[in-house]
Amino acid sequence: MAQIARWAAKFPDKVAAHFPDRGIAITFGELDARANRIAQWLIGLGLRPGEGIAMLMDNRPEFIELVYACRRAGLYYTPLSVHLRPAEVAYMLGDAAAKAIIVSPGLAELATSLLREGSIGAMPRFAVGEGLDGYAGFEAALAAYPAPADLPPRPVGREFLYSSGTTGLPKGIKRPMLEWEKRDAPDWDMTWKSLYGFDEDTVYLSPAPLYHAAPHGYAIRRTIGEGGTAVIMAKFDPLRALSLIDSYSVTHSQWVPTMFARLLALPGEERARFDLSSHRCAIHAAAPCPVAVKQRMMDWWGPILWEYYAGSEGVGTTVAAPQDWLARPGTVGRPVNGVALHICDDDGRELPAGQVGRICFEGAPRFAYHNAPEKTAAAYTAQGWASLGDLGRVDDEGWLFLSDRRADLILSGGVNLYPAEIEAAITRHPAVAEVAVVGIPNDDFGEQVHAVVVPRDPRANQAVLRAELDALCRDLLAGPKRPRSWEFAEELPRSEAGKLLRRILKERYLTPS
Structure with a gap:
């Protein structure tokens, strides 16, 4: 049937x-x-x-x-x-x-x-x-x-x-x-069912487009396909999302970090209007979530945030339960489904704990990109381990921490700099809603760190905020990692999945006219 x-x-x-x-x-x-x-x-x-x-x-x-x-x-x-x-x-x-x-x-x-x-x-x-x-x-x-x-x-x-x-x-x-x-x-794999508790009684809020892989999977297959009920928004709006959690007694949801930033930007009295007590599982992925942002969401919603790292390719998945993350802020979890995790250098050699390298998975079913054998081959190491092209590190207990995509690395004076690390430091400032860090040309160092900041208050004094951010970075970041230039914007370019489009950022702000 x-x-x-x-x-x-x-x-x-x-x-x-x-x-x-x-x-x-x-x-x-x-x-x-x-x-x-x-x-x-x-x-x-x-x-x-x-x-x-x-x-x-x-x-x-x-x-x-x-x-x-x-x-x-x-x-x-x-x-x-x-x-x-x-x-x-x-x-x-x-x-x-x-x-x-x-x-x-x-x-x-x-x-x-x-x-x-x-x-x-x-x-x-x-x-x-x-x-x-x-x-x-x-x-x-x-x-x-x-x-x-x-x-x-x-x-x-x-x-x-x-x-x-x-x-x-x-x-x-x-x-x-x-x-x-x-x-x-x-x-398809059913591990998520026991992890997140999807069943016939699930009421799932889908705030994202159904044509994207994660919302498609969670709304259509993991909720409706399991006899639950999906509440599907036409388009994400933070206040509307809270209202729907309240009015439909939503139990489960799936988000991307930029949605968290917009939810947190709501005035306190607006956030307090709604009963969110039915909400017991909020899942997020698609992009690294700054520690400060996720901590504020935990403080507000309680320990219900589950984070995972995966891709449509299905090469491997890591999951961090709320308690896992609270014990190790910033982790995206450990592998599930019996898949092994490896961190490798550019030559495919496995690196020790603590060192940043290419994230690879061993043990998942082999996949192939359609009509693209060269791209498929590039996704695998000589050992047959698969990678999505992201960089990260593991701690001594095997918990994964994301760094960046290799394409996003900034090479300044021969030193590899990771935008996500710099962004995480900048978002600790309470006046920052979002930030994107990119590398721009520098005659002496090859590239320099450039930060594009979205203030919580568009009317904020930019000169004052820049001085405060400079001071914050001096306290938190080593010299090469500190932004040498700053820019303030109303929004950041993102895909429908919530992923930051750094290439668009560079085109928009950094290409000479």
């Missing part, structure tokens, strides 16, 4: 997903019926098992319906970031060999650009909801399939995700489907 069909049979009237910003709720019974009808339609389009579609959609019910329809129809689905440019969409459509694309009217500008620039070509294209010029109507197409019906036995369809592309074109990660005969077996 299909995953959702099982829950629809058990409690058809239970809400699978709330979309409070749209005033819509969809029950398991409704989701089951819609997924069946959409699967019939996709098969009717001539899509064969193992082929796929692309989805350019914001957070709305059809996104979830399409996911479960593709699973039933034996198809891959590729969610596309709404921040892509037409040329990037064209690349991903071609690389994934998508046979159709489905878009949201809320993304009309990008969807229209795709038509104007020929990015879609002649592939079938559809728009959900109220429709969009140049795209066939999704609901009109479904009208030919008015009721659920038996479906042919096909493998269990699944996601075909792409990396966020912070350092170049996105890389596809395409995993095999489960055979139809094995359709009731889990097709």
Whole structure:
């Protein structure tokens, strides 16, 4: 029996997903019926098992319906970031060999650009909801399939995700489907279920875009797929998020550090308005969380913050429970699932505890980037250990601490400097909401440390704040690590996953005109 069909049979009237910003709720019974009808339609389009579609959609019910329809129809689905440019969409459509694309009217500008620039070509294209010029109507197409019906036995369809592309074109990660005969077996690791306590009673707040890997996994598979209820925001807003935790008695949630910064920026009286007592598990990842920021969140929400380090590639995962982090501030945990962790130098040799090197995992199933054998090879050491390209260190007990991505290192006077370490020191100042550190050209040293600061109060006296930050860095950082130049900004460029886009920062602030 299909995953959702099982829950629809058990409690058809239970809400699978709330979309409070749209005033819509969809029950398991409704989701089951819609997924069946959409699967019939996709098969009717001539899509064969193992082929796929692309989805350019914001957070709305059809996104979830399409996911479960593709699973039933034996198809891959590729969610596309709404921040892509037409040329990037064209690349991903071609690389994934998508046979159709489905878009949201809320993304009309990008969807229209795709038509104007020929990015879609002649592939079938559809728009959900109220429709969009140049795209066939999704609901009109479904009208030919008015009721659920038996479906042919096909493998269990699944996601075909792409990396966020912070350092170049996105890389596809395409995993095999489960055979139809094995359709009731889990097709991914279930350790998270016991760690975080997801079950039928879970009420999960999703404040992020569903097209990104982590929100997609937590909302659709780990919550709805386990019989729980997802509360899906159209777009993150800190005050709205607190309100939804209160009004829906949210038990679980997933965040990125920049969301914490925006939550902490709310006035105390605003934060105190809401009852957050139902909230027992707040999970976060995607980027290093400054110690000072996480400590303030712990002080506010209590010891409910769980942190993990992982990637869509599935090469390994570390997890830090709240108590683990409180005992070792800054750690992102130790490996789970029997995978071993190694820190290696540039030649693949393992380094001792305390030294910074490339984070590698041993023991996870081997993965491959789609159509990119050279990138796959670069992700593995000679020993067969896999890496996401990040740098870190372990302590004597094997707890991992992130440093940075290798691409973000600053080389100044022959010394490797890690932006995350410098950023962590600067965020200890109470007037700092966010900070990004990058390397900029320096005639004497090659690069120098440059800090871009977002003040909590936009009206703050920048000269005074700079002097205070200079003094703080003198107290906390060795000479080469101290910023030689400062800049103040209203916001930092980030991906939809909350990852800092340092390359965009350099383009925006540092490229000569």
